[in-house]
Amino acid sequence: MEGRLGPLVVALALGATAWLGAAAALARTVTVSPSPGAAAGAISATAPGDVVVLRAGVHRGPLRIDRAITLRGEPGAVIDGGGQGTVLDISASGATIEEIVIRGSGNRVSAVDAGVHVRNASRVTLRRLRLQDVLYGVFAERSDQLLVESCRLTGRVAPRNEAGNGNGIHLWYCHDARLVGNTAERFQDGVYLSFADRTHVLRNQFQDCGRYGLHTMYCQENRLEGNLFTRNVAGCAIMFSNHLIVDRNAILHNRGSRTYGLLLRDCSAGEFTRNQVVDNTIAVFMDNSNRNVIRGNLFQDNGWGLLMFSSCAGNETAGNTFLGNDYPVALDMRYSDNRFDDGLHGNFWGESAPYDLNADGISDIPYSPVSAFAFLSKQYPDLAILAKSPAVAAITVAERVFPALRPSEIVDRFPLVAPAASASGGAHQGAALEVGGPSWTAVAAFAALLAAGVLGLAWRSRAT
Numbered sequence: 001m002e003g004r005l006g007p008l009v010v011a012l013a014l015g016a017t018a019w020l021g022a023a024a025a026l027a028r029t030v031t032v033s034p035s036p037g038a039a040a041g042a043i044s045a046t047a048p049g050d051v052v053v054l055r056a057g058v059h060r061g062p063l064r065i066d067r068a069i070t071l072r073g074e075p076g077a078v079i080d081g082g083g084q085g086t087v088l089d090i091s092a093s094g095a096t097i098e099e100i101v102i103r104g105s106g107n108r109v110s111a112v113d114a115g116v117h118v119r120n121a122s123r124v125t126l127r128r129l130r131l132q133d134v135l136y137g138v139f140a141e142r143s144d145q146l147l148v149e150s151c152r153l154t155g156r157v158a159p160r161n162e163a164g165n166g167n168g169i170h171l172w173y174c175h176d177a178r179l180v181g182n183t184a185e186r187f188q189d190g191v192y193l194s195f196a197d198r199t200h201v202l203r204n205q206f207q208d209c210g211r212y213g214l215h216t217m218y219c220q221e222n223r224l225e226g227n228l229f230t231r232n233v234a235g236c237a238i239m240f241s242n243h244l245i246v247d248r249n250a251i252l253h254n255r256g257s258r259t260y261g262l263l264l265r266d267c268s269a270g271e272f273t274r275n276q277v278v279d280n281t282i283a284v285f286m287d288n289s290n291r292n293v294i295r296g297n298l299f300q301d302n303g304w305g306l307l308m309f310s311s312c313a314g315n316e317t318a319g320n321t322f323l324g325n326d327y328p329v330a331l332d333m334r335y336s337d338n339r340f341d342d343g344l345h346g347n348f349w350g351e352s353a354p355y356d357l358n359a360d361g362i363s364d365i366p367y368s369p370v371s372a373f374a375f376l377s378k379q380y381p382d383l384a385i386l387a388k389s390p391a392v393a394a395i396t397v398a399e400r401v402f403p404a405l406r407p408s409e410i411v412d413r414f415p416l417v418a419p420a421a422s423a424s425g426g427a428h429q430g431a432a433l434e435v436g437g438p439s440w441t442a443v444a445a446f447a448a449l450l451a452a453g454v455l456g457l458a459w460r461s462r463a464t
Contacts, residue, residue, distance in 0.1 A: 027047075027049040027050055027051070028046070028047075028050045028051070029050070029051040029052075029053060030042050030045075030046065030050065030051070030052050030053065031053045031055060032052060032053065032054050032055060032059070033055050033057070034054070034055060034056075034057030034058055034059045034077075036060060037060075038059070039052070039054060039059045039060075039063055039079070040063055040064075043063060043064070043065065043069070043071070046067060046069045047067070047069075048067050048068040048069065048092075048094075049068065049069070050069045050070070051069065051070045051072060052069060052070070052071050052072070053072050053073070053074060054071070054072070054073045054074065054077040054079070054100060055074050055077060056074050056075060056076030056077055057076065057077065057078070058078045058079075058080050059077065059078065059079050059080070060079075060080060060082065061079045061080060061081040061082070061087040061088065061102075061104075062081055062084075062085055062086055062087055062088065062089060063079060063087070063088050063089070064088075064089045064090075064091070065088065065089070065090045065091070065092055065095050065097070066091050066092050067092045067095070068092050068093060068094035068095050069092070069095060069096075070095075070096040070097075070098070071095070071096070071097045071098075071100070072096075072097075072098050072099055072100070073098075073099045073100035073101070074099075075099075077099075077100050077101065078100070078101040078102075078103065079100055079101070079102050079103070080103055080104045081102075081103070081104040081105050081106070081115075082104055083104050083105070083106060083107070084106050085105070085106045085108075085111065085113055086105060086106070086111075086112070086113055086114045086115075086116075086117045087102050087103070087104065087105050087114070087115050087116070087134070088102055088115065088116045088117070089117050089119070090116065090117065090118045090119070090121055090124055091118075091119050091120060091121055092121055092124075093121045093122045093123055093124070094121075094122075094123050094124070095121065095124050095125075096124070096125040096127070097116065097124075097125070097126050097127070097129065098125070098126070098127040098128050098129070099127070099128045099129070100129055100130075101129075101130040101131075101132065102115045102116060102129055102130070102131050102132075102134070103115070103130075103131070103132040103133050103134065104132075104133055104134070105133075105134040105135050105136070106135065107135050107156075108135070109135070109165050109166070112136060112139050113134075113135045113136065114134060114135065114136035114137065114138065114139040114170075115129075115131035115134035115136065115137050115138065115153070116129070116131070116137070116138045116139070117136075117139050117140075118138070118139070118140040118141070118143045118146060119140075119141055119142070119143065120141070120142050120143060121143050122143060122144045122145050122146075123144075123145045123146075124140075124143060124145075124146050124147070125146075125147045125149070126138060126146075126147065126148045126149070126151060127147070127148075127149045127150060127151070128149070128150045128151065129151040129152075130151070130152050131151065131152070131153040131154065132154050133154070133156065134153070134154075134155060134156075134166070135155070135156065135165065135166035136155075136166045136167055136168075136170055136187075137151075137153035137155065137166075137167070137168040137169055137170075137184060137187065138151075138153070138168070138169045138170070139167075139170045139172075140169075140170070140171050140172070140174050140177070141171075141172045141173060141174070142172070142173045142174065143174050144174060144175045144176055144177070145175075145176050145177065146171070146174055146177040146178070147177070147178050147180070148169055148177070148178070148179050148180070148182055149178070149179075149180045149181055149182070150180070150181045150182065151182045151183075152182070152183045152184075153168045153169065153182065153183070153184040153185070153187070154184075154185055154186055155167075155168060155184075155185070155186045155187035155188075156186065157186050157187055157188055157209065157210035158186070158210065159186065159208040159209065159210065159231060159232075160209075160210060160211075160231075160232070160233050160256060161210040162188075162210055162211050162233060163210070164187070164188045164210035164211075165188055166187055166188055167187050167188055167189045167190070167191065167192040167215075168182075168184030168185075168187040168189070168190045168191060168206070168209075169182070169184060169190070169191045169192070170189075170191075170192045170194075171191075171192070171193050171194065171196040171199065172194045172195060172196070173194075173195045173196070174196050174199075175196065175197045175198055175199075176197075176198045176199070177196060177199045177200070178199075178200045178202070179191065179199065179200070179201045179202070179204055180200075180202045180203060180204070181202070181203050181204065182204045182205070183204065183205045183206075183207075184204070184205075184206050184207075184209070185206070185207050185208045185209065186208055186209065186210075187209050187210065188209065188210045188211050188212075189209060189210075189211055189212045189213070189214070189215040189237075190204075190206030190207070190209050190212070190213045190214055190229075190232070191204075191206060191213070191214045191215065192215045192216075192217075193214075193215070193216040193217070193219050193222065194216075194217045194218060194219070195217075195218050195219065196216075196219050196222070197219055197220045197221055197222070198220070198221050198222065199219065199222045199223070200222070200223045200225075201214065201222070201223065201224045201225070201227060202223075202225050202226055202227070203225070203226045203227065204227045204228070205227070205228045205230075206227065206228070206229050206230075206232065206235075207228070207229070207230045207231050207232065208230075208231050208232070209232045209233075210233070211232070211233050211234070211237075212232055212233060212234045212235075212236070212237040212263075213229035213230070213232040213234070213235045213236060213254075214227070214229065214235070214236045214237070215237045215239070216237070216238050216239060216241045216244075217239050217240055217241070218239075218240045218241065219241040219244075220241065220242055220243055221242075221243045221244070222241065222244050222245075223244070223245045223247075224236065224244070224245070224246045224247070224249060225245070225246075225247045225248055225249070226247075226248050226249065227249045227250075228249070228250045228252070229249065229250070229251045229252070229254065229261075230250070230251075230252045230253050230254065231253050231254065232254050232259075233254065233256055233258070233259050233260075234254060234259065234260040234261070234262075234263045235249075235251035235252075235254045235260070235261045235262060235277075235280065236249075236251065236261070236262045236263065237260070237263040237265075238262070238263065238264050238265070238267050238270075239263075239265045239266060239267070240265070240266045240267070241266075241267055241270075242267060242268050242269050242270065243268075243269050243270065244267065244270040244271070245270070245271050245273075246262070246270065246271070246272045246273070246275060247271070247272075247273045247274055247275070248273075248274045248275065249275045249276075250275070250276045250278075251275060251276065251277045251278070251280065251283075252276070252277075252278050252279055252280070253278075253279045253280070254280045254281070255279065255280065255281050256281060257281075258281070259280060259281040259282065260280065260281065260282045260283075260284075260285045261277040261280035261282065261283045261284060261302065262275075262277060262283065262284045262285070263285045264284065264285065264286045264287070264289040264292070265285075265286075265287045265288060265289065266287070266288045266289065267289040267292065268289060268290045268291050268292065269290075269291050269292065270289075270292045270293070271292070271293050271295075272284075272292060272293065272294045272295070272297065273293070273294075273295050273296050273297065274296045274297065275297045275298070276297070276298045276300075277297060277298065277299050277300075277302065278298065278299075278300045278301055278302070279300075279301045279302065280302045280303070281302070281303045281304070282302065282303060282304045282307050283299045283302040283304065283305050283306065283325070284299070284305070284306045284307070285304075285307050286306070286307070286308045286309065286312045286315070287309045287311055287312065288309070288311040288312065289311075289312050289315070290312060290313045290314050290315065291313075291314040291315065292315045292316075293315075293316050294306075294315065294316065294317040294318075294320065295316075295317075295318055295319045295320065295342075296319045296320065296420060297320045297321070298320070298321050298323070299320060299321065299322045299323070299325060299328075300321070300322075300323040300324050300325070301323070301324045301325065302325045302326070303325070303326050303327070304325065304326065304327045304329075304330050305322050305325040305327065305328040305329060306328070306329045306330070307329075307330045308329070308330070308331050308338065309332060310331070310332050310336070312336075312338060313336065313337055313338065314337055314338065315338045315339070316338075316339045316342055317338070317339065317340050317347065318339070318340070318341050318342040318345055318346055318347060319342070319345055319346075319347065319416075319420050320347045320348070320420060321347065321348045321350075321416075321419040321420050322347060322348065322349050322350060322369070323348075323350040323419070324350060325350075328349060328351065328369045329369040329370050330370065331370050331410065334409055335409050335410075336410055338410065340369060340410060340411065340412040340413075341412050341413050341414045341415075343414075344414060345362065345414050345416065346362075346367070346412035346413060346414040346415045346416060347369075347412055347415060347416060347420070348415070348416040348417075348418060348419045348420055349367055349369060349412070349415055352367045352415060354367070354415055354416075354417045356417045361416060361417050361418065362414045362415070362416065362417065363414070363415040363416070363417055365415075366411040366412060366413045366414075366415070367411060367412045367415040368410070368411045368412075369410075369411075369412060370410060
């Protein structure tokens with residue numbers, strides 16, 4: 001029996017190879033001029049594997065792709081939806097769309113008017129597209145293994161206008177997607193992932209959005225690597241999502257009254273490593289997020305470096321560099337099992353005064369990153385106006401002299417003497433690492449206050 005199966009398998013393989021070769025030989029390339037109805041007519045006459053090339057000019061949409069073809073544009077080719085509905089609707093697995101300008105979708109949220117709408121189709125490729133003046137850029141539902149690569153998407157939402165509608169790339173129940181090298185701007189969210197597991201978001205740029213650069217809801221095992229999130233209400237908003245890897249991203253200049261670099265709500269067992277979180281109102285906000293590892297990041301020039309609620313537990317923050325933040329850490333808990341070291345190494349705190357007598361790179365004195373004023377301002381944000389006042393400076397000095405005044409027992413037991421090496425490399429578009437000496441302006445100010453106090457005492461003693 002086994003002797004008979006061998007030739008049969010070989011014959012089947014040769015037959016499949018011959019069939020594939022014949023199919024490739026039969027595939028046609030059709031070139032379409034921008035005349036009314038020409039593109040839709042050419043697509044309806046194709047077979048799977050065919051290539052339709054749109055000549056330069058404006059081709060009127062909407063167009064529907066219901067077979068596994070390649071739709072490609074010559075330089076200057078545009079599909080214009082005329083402000084009605086979805087411009088390009090794809091329902092065929094294996095379809096490829098590339099090198100086309102797609103513009104002018106409708107404006108109905110309920111109908112999901114989009115530049116490209118992918119429905120129940122797997123292995124669709126969207127490459128080097130320019131989506132302009134669209135409500136949604138790419139909206140995909142129940143379509144696994146989607147690839148969106150080297151596309152530029154521009155929406156209709158003014159930067160930081162949270163009342164806007166439409167997302168740049170919106171995935172719903174789409175697993176194993178890859179978003180690589182794209183730029184999305186002026187949408188409500190640059191990317192919105194809902195029930196989209198194992199999505200790989202790599203080397204993208206999400207900027208000037210009305211709400212979030214990237215927003216996840218109920219996602220598992222996603223990877224965000226090497227992206228830039230800038231000038232949004234929040235760079236990354238990760239909610240109800242677990243086992244994420246967020247590595248080597250630049251999260252910059254997300255500023256506003258309630259603006260975040262990285263917002264974590266109900267997120268657990270994630271790894272947040274080697275990111276640069278610079279010039280945000282709040283660098284990292286954590287609520288009900290547990291067992292996360294925060295390691296090797298740079299937190300610089302933010303209002304709050306790390307703002308954590310008492311609902312968080314078991315998080316480990318180690319090997320990070322905190323520089324120039326108004327409040328490095330703000331907590332609303334006195335006792336917690338959240339850790340600011342890994343048992344051997346802690347973090348570098350730019351405002352600390354470390355002592356390292358044995359020159360091992362670890363300070364001989366533990367550091368408390370939570371100041372009394374940060375503890376209070378966490379609960380009463382309006383107090384932030386007093387952050388640089390002499391009274392707050394005096395409280396800070398008192399805490400260092402009298403450890404009993406510390407509001408939280410959480411300390412970094414092994415603070416680093418120098419910035420972590422992982423924070424000094426790969427700065428992205430404005431992320432800076434500068435460790436200077438003492439602030440001579442502050443020294444002069446405190447010296448003046450001291451002199452005034454001494455003179456006041458002397459005057460009072462003379463008066464009596």
